[in-house]
Amino acid sequence: MSFSxxxxxxxxxxxxxxxxxxxxxxxxxxxxxxxxxxxxxxxxYHEGHKPHAGLDPSRASTGVVWCSERAYEHGYMDDxxxxxxxxxxxxxxxxxxxxxxxxxxxxxxxxxGREYGPTAGIKPLRExxxxxxxxxxxxxxxxxxxxxxxxxxxxxxxxxxxIAAVLGNAYLGFFIPDYTAYNEMLSLFRNFTSLxxxxxxxDKYHIHPDKVAEEVARGTSVILTSNxxxxxxxxxxxxxxxxxxxxxxxxxxxIMDEFYGGYNYTSDCDGKxxxxxxxxxxxxxxxxxxxxxxxxxxxxxxxxxxxxLGPKEFIKAIGxxxxxxxxxxxxxxxxxxxxxxxxxxxxxxxxxxxxxxLAKRNYVLKRLTDMGFTMSYEPNSTFYIWLDLRxxxxxxxxxxxxxxxxxxxxxIVVPGIFFDLNPSRRRDLFDSPCHHYVRISYGPRMExxxxxxxxxxxxxxxNGGCKKMDVTDGN
Numbered sequence: 001m002s003f004s005x006x007x008x009x010x011x012x013x014x015x016x017x018x019x020x021x022x023x024x025x026x027x028x029x030x031x032x033x034x035x036x037x038x039x040x041x042x043x044x045y046h047e048g049h050k051p052h053a054g055l056d057p058s059r060a061s062t063g064v065v066w067c068s069e070r071a072y073e074h075g076y077m078d079d080x081x082x083x084x085x086x087x088x089x090x091x092x093x094x095x096x097x098x099x100x101x102x103x104x105x106x107x108x109x110x111x112x113g114r115e116y117g118p119t120a121g122i123k124p125l126r127e128x129x130x131x132x133x134x135x136x137x138x139x140x141x142x143x144x145x146x147x148x149x150x151x152x153x154x155x156x157x158x159x160x161x162x163i164a165a166v167l168g169n170a171y172l173g174f175f176i177p178d179y180t181a182y183n184e185m186l187s188l189f190r191n192f193t194s195l196x197x198x199x200x201x202x203d204k205y206h207i208h209p210d211k212v213a214e215e216v217a218r219g220t221s222v223i224l225t226s227n228x229x230x231x232x233x234x235x236x237x238x239x240x241x242x243x244x245x246x247x248x249x250x251x252x253x254x255i256m257d258e259f260y261g262g263y264n265y266t267s268d269c270d271g272k273x274x275x276x277x278x279x280x281x282x283x284x285x286x287x288x289x290x291x292x293x294x295x296x297x298x299x300x301x302x303x304x305x306x307x308x309l310g311p312k313e314f315i316k317a318i319g320x321x322x323x324x325x326x327x328x329x330x331x332x333x334x335x336x337x338x339x340x341x342x343x344x345x346x347x348x349x350x351x352x353x354x355x356x357x358l359a360k361r362n363y364v365l366k367r368l369t370d371m372g373f374t375m376s377y378e379p380n381s382t383f384y385i386w387l388d389l390r391x392x393x394x395x396x397x398x399x400x401x402x403x404x405x406x407x408x409x410x411x412i413v414v415p416g417i418f419f420d421l422n423p424s425r426r427r428d429l430f431d432s433p434c435h436h437y438v439r440i441s442y443g444p445r446m447e448x449x450x451x452x453x454x455x456x457x458x459x460x461x462x463n464g465g466c467k468k469m470d471v472t473d474g475n
Contacts, residue, residue: 063418084452087412099352120319121152137277177419233379262297271351372466409455
């Protein structure tokens with residue numbers, strides 16, 4: 001934003017502040033917040049006297065955890081089956097998806113599985129990951145991944161923490177809205193400066209190559225993003241993804257969180273996965289780190305098996321730091337994962353996954369549009385819908401109040417503010433561009449989605465319905 005001195009007047013500044021993201025150093029909540037019980041509860045969370053020396057409990061939870069704690073207070077843990085949990089970022093883990101392979105029911109543990117494993121992962125699994133990416137993404141490239149380009153890590157968060165631990169003095173940019181844990185994780189480290197980069201609601205929070213070029217030009221040397229994107233449900237595809245990688249080549253390290261790569265609906269459910277691995281020239285010189293795993297696209301979140309691909313020097317450092325961060329990944333589960341990564345099996349699995357979850361996406365979108373919600377775009381990846389609530393009456397058209405209404409109907413969603421900058425310390429919550437959104441997950445089984453959509457429909461009807469909304473309104 002720029003303006004000349006002649007433009008600066010009280011009225012103009014007020015207009016600018018009404019359009020832009022507003023922050024405040026005042027500890028007093030605004031009238032909007034004071035009139036909303038759920039906002040007062042959110043503001044007061046973890047504030048006040050600390051009962052234990054040295055403990056800062058505000059560092060202990062993310063937005064999704066906060067939502068779960070509120071659900072527990074409403075009885076969720078007493079009978080989870082009576083609820084529709086559309087907040088948890090996990091896919092259904094059942095074996096009844098047509099065309100999907102059966103998940104292991106038992107795991108063999110040999111003598112090696114009883115010992116400490118290498119903190120970079122066992123070699124057979126590292127080889128299997130390299131083979132998968134070479135066959136699916138690098139068949140026409142001279143440079144191929146080897147096992148030395150792969151590190152196995154105990155889950156995505158652990159992988160991101162390892163990457164953060166080995167970064168040098170740098171400006172690290174990450175786009176918002178995005179994965180709720182990025183801000184919390186990055187704030188733990190002092191070896192780099194993290195810079196949240198706001199995206200515009202007017203263009204569906206899209207990451208344009210020009211935006212990346214602007215960040216690189218101002219000195220950002222590490223860029224972190226999810227692709228496909230959480231929570232907006234969109235994926236950056238080629239040739240645009242290749243252009244972004246060209247901009248970063250030899251200028252910035254690109255960290256690509258590709259955990260939702262299998263949930264790709266842009267290629268007619270043929271099993272293809274969008275990955276930055278397609279556009280890398282030299283696997284050992286292109287500073288691109290790719291993180292993925294069994295959690296989302298193999299529907300095994302409880303296994304905590306993930307991987308990072310990148311240049312050998314990066315991978316060596318990331319593997320080594322596991323000795324003091326997490327100790328490495330469970331060895332028997334690594335051994336069991338090797339057979340799952342056979343390239344033809346994975347392609348078939350991804351096709352089954354895409355067909356199944358596309359049908360669920362279409363069901364949820366139809367239910368929401370039938371209720372009167374306006375969709376400014378159709379999500380083409382992940383299992384999330386970034387739902388705009390501005391069509392609802394004022395009392396429930398923000399994420400926190402809508403979330404509270406959903407709890408009363410035994411349904412869980414995630415308020416949009418958790419995907420923005422940490423709002424509990426500085427922002428007038430109602431000024432967040434994400435505040436009038438919730439993230440709805442269609443990861444659960446279909447019967448859970450039906451239950452959740454029925455609950456949301458009851459809320460809409462009880463509060464007077466949705467009004468028509470101009471989807472071109474970017475404010």
